[in-house]
Amino acid sequence: DVKVTQSSRYLVKRTGEKVFLECVQDMDHENMFWYRQDPGLGLRLIYFSYDVKMKEKGDIPEGYSVSREKKERFSLILESASTNQTSMYLCASSLVPDTQYFGPGTRLTVL
Amino acid sequence: EDKVVQSPLSLVVHEGDTVTLNCSYEVTNFRSLLWYKQEKKAPTFLFMLTSSGIEKKSGRLSSILDKKELFSILNITATQTGDSAVYLCAVTQGGSEKLVFGKGTKLTVNP
Numbered sequence: 467d468v469k470v471t472q473s474s475r476y477l478v479k480r481t482g483e484k485v486f487l488e489c490v491q492d493m494d495h496e497n498m499f500w501y502r503q504d505p506g507l508g509l510r511l512i513y514f515s516y517d518v519k520m521k522e523k524g525d526i527p528e529g530y531s532v533s534r535e536k537k538e539r540f541s542l543i544l545e546s547a548s549t550n551q552t553s554m555y556l557c558a559s560s561l562v563p564d565t566q567y568f569g570p571g572t573r574l575t576v577l
Numbered sequence: 578e579d580k581v582v583q584s585p586l587s588l589v590v591h592e593g594d595t596v597t598l599n600c601s602y603e604v605t606n607f608r609s610l611l612w613y614k615q616e617k618k619a620p621t622f623l624f625m626l627t628s629s630g631i632e633k634k635s636g637r638l639s640s641i642l643d644k645k646e647l648f649s650i651l652n653i654t655a656t657q658t659g660d661s662a663v664y665l666c667a668v669t670q671g672g673s674e675k676l677v678f679g680k681g682t683k684l685t686v687n688p
Contacts, residue, residue: 509620566676
């Protein structure tokens with residue numbers, strides 16, 4: 467079974483803090499994704515990576531950066547957290563686009 | 578602009594009812610359409626559809642794709658409270674690793 471894990475289920479941070487969200491997959495997938503999910507807006511792609519050290523912007527990359535130093539790990543970084551980044555963050559990985567496996571999500575609250 | 582539109586956005590039914598969820602799409606180079614179910618955590622995969630008119634079935638859930646009219650439906654018969662979830666529709670495109678998601682349909686099944 468494919469497993470995608472995320473470092474925290476719930477996280478509370480203060481405005482201006484640097485925030486790291488980590489995602490690890492155990493299936494040697496090439497592709498990894500970060501989404502945020504908000505009521506009424508659905509899943510929106512922030513960044514994705516198709517290989518180690520490779521990344522591409524998604525639909526809403528502003529205010530975020532990513533790091534992929536190892537194949538199994540994809541990190542999302544909020545350089546200076548703001549209240550409008552309060553959201554559910556979902557990580558996913560895939561070998562082929564038709565089969566994305568999702569992690570359990572991190573609910574981030576920025577105060 | 579590529580888009581996926583789901584309707585209705587939310588739906589409340591009673592146990593035993595049959596529901597139909599809709600997903601229409603306008604994307605370039607369509608490859609496949611995916612349905613996911615999301616309860617309180619990670620979306621879980623339900624169906625992948627690539628060919629028109631071929632019904633996919635899993636228990637009380639079924640889905641079909643119409644590539645001419647660019648839509649898919651997800652049917653759930655004899656609904657149960659455990660079917661309460663957000664149902665997500667997503668489309669993949671040739672040459673891209675990304676999914677294009679709709680905003681989801683929130684289904685609530687009351688006892």
